[in-house]
Amino acid sequence: MVPPGEPGLLACGGADDLAALEELDEARLLQNLSGRFLQQRVYTYIGDILIAVNPFQSLPLYEKPVSEKYQNHDKGTLPPHIFAIADRAYQAMLGHLATGPQNQCIVISGESGAGKTESVKLLLQHIMHLCKGNSQLEQQILQVNPLLEAFGNAQTVMNDNSSRFGKYMQLRFQRSTVRGAKLSEYLLEKSRVVQQDAGERNFHVFYYMFAGLTAEEKEMYGLLDPSLYRYISGWFRTEDVVECWKDKYLEMRNALDMVGFQEQEQVDMQAILAGVLSLGNVTFQSQENNGALRVSEASKGWLKASAGQFGVQEEELLKCLICKVSVTRGEQIQRFHTQQQAEGKGQRRSIRKIV
Ligand SMILES: Nc1ncnc2c1ncn2[C@@H]1O[C@H](COP(=O)(O)OP(=O)(O)OP(=O)(O)O)[C@@H](O)[C@H]1O
Ligand SMILES: [Mg+2]
Structure with missing residues (x-):
């Protein structure tokens, strides 16, 4: 400029x-x-x-x-x-x-x-x-x-x-x-999905979705109040902004139709986006006896919600989050993540695997 x-x-x-x-x-x-x-x-x-x-x-x-x-x-x-x-x-x-x-x-x-x-x-x-x-x-x-x-x-x-x-x-x-x-x-x-710098936001689509979906649709996707989701902490409500996001949501849905996405594909896409948001609220703690990670009590509901929204088994999703499996000379090696990795990298990795 x-x-x-x-x-x-x-x-x-x-x-x-x-x-x-x-x-x-x-x-x-x-x-x-x-x-x-x-x-x-x-x-x-x-x-x-x-x-x-x-x-x-x-x-x-x-x-x-x-x-x-x-x-x-x-x-x-x-x-x-x-x-x-x-x-x-x-x-x-x-x-x-x-x-x-x-x-x-x-x-x-x-x-x-x-x-x-x-x-x-x-x-x-x-x-x-x-x-x-x-x-x-x-x-x-x-x-x-x-x-x-x-x-x-x-x-x-x-x-x-x-x-x-x-x-x-x-x-x-x-x-x-x-x-x-x-x-x-x-x-x-x-990486923006998982973390944004101060004064910045996540990808527009998350905000558009909250502004554009009806109350029934939000219920169908299991979406709660936007202020509850860690990944969209930059959410604030001024009527003008929300109105603009609503228009953008409709424009996006129109574009999806135009480009050839079927209705079911659009539903799946939004369910996955809802799942990503729930995943962001899953936190972990180390078990006292062996140091392995387990989902913190308060966020068990978010893990369940996320698995439901992705349409995968809760245990499978948890496995993706807390450990990494690699195969060396035909042998499977399982490495556990640290808490920080599970809440950051692990979530990023499972989003990549699922989406
Ligand atoms: N030709 C134009 N006439 C009027 N406004 C413009 C014009 N080009 C850009 N702008 C304004 O500047 C803003 C930023 O432009 P734009 O998003 O195209 O930047 P960019 O180079 O793509 O940036 P980034 O690298 O961050 O994506 C636009 O949202 C719009 O408000
Ligand atoms: Mg640009």
């Missing part, structure tokens, strides 16, 4: 393409970007690279008429824009530019909160506009975002909607029409 400039810099900010400047050093680059930012010109080129400065406000830059203007445009005739990047990649792929038809790749990078996720959405929006996409596949491609964000994004100190994973999306075209999409995700921050 580039810091907003001082008013005196306005006069020297102006070049659409910084590569055209006679001299380009860090100071000049920042001056230019600051000046442009103050004029709400958030996009600037450096050759083929687009720099986007996050405006943190809704600007009238992305409506349909703007999309239309950038369709098949000549670079240099219009101000820098994220749609221009999408347009050039699309035209280059089709062979309309000098290079002949070639696969294209757009890389988006920046620090947390810089606007990468929003930029991806805008890119996809424009590409779907370019290929006149109205089929189910195109709708699915656009709809997959709320789903990814529900399960992969969380509030952090840097960004209320921070992506806690990286993604690589491939779109396949036949002539000018999109024929397939493949999404690979990597480096998902799984």
Whole structure:
């Protein structure tokens, strides 16, 4: 994120393409970007690279008429824009530019909160506009975002909607029409399920679920008051926030339908999420005679609830939590966890095994 400039810099900010400047050093680059930012010109080129400065406000830059203007445009005739990047990649792929038809790749990078996720959405929006996409596949491609964000994004100190994973999306075209999409995700921050830093939250989906499920549904999944769950200690209720989560929940369910998840799969998914929350409340204590771990008296109910929600045997789940079994030269070796491991790593491991 580039810091907003001082008013005196306005006069020297102006070049659409910084590569055209006679001299380009860090100071000049920042001056230019600051000046442009103050004029709400958030996009600037450096050759083929687009720099986007996050405006943190809704600007009238992305409506349909703007999309239309950038369709098949000549670079240099219009101000820098994220749609221009999408347009050039699309035209280059089709062979309309000098290079002949070639696969294209757009890389988006920046620090947390810089606007990468929003930029991806805008890119996809424009590409779907370019290929006149109205089929189910195109709708699915656009709809997959709320789903990814529900399960992969969380509030952090840097960004209320921070992506806690990286993604690589491939779109396949036949002539000018999109024929397939493949999404690979990597480096998902799984440890966030078990523990979050101060001022941060767990993945959105847990909050959406509490806000969006009806009282009967919560009963069906065995969900109690959200304040009881250790994994979502960041829960607080202001009506606005809960209303927003409720809308997000509905959007997520809609996306699940759209992407093709069956009703039973969605029920199972939510039961598993409820199970994960119950699991977070299971605590252990060492037995006096042999030091082996046992579930603390107060959390036996949570273990039972969790096993029920996962649809597994309570003993099996307990075994996953308190020990690790490895096989060496055909021999089974059982190693018991420490209390800390059982409440942290053990829970993480059993979530991984079950989900
Ligand atoms: N083009 C834009 N117009 C208006 N607001 C924007 C724009 N881009 C980003 N924002 C705002 O900035 C916030 C953070 O952006 P975004 O989530 O895309 O960041 P990010 O780079 O993906 O961060 P992270 O690495 O944490 O996932 C958005 O929730 C939105 O409020
Ligand atoms: Mg992001």
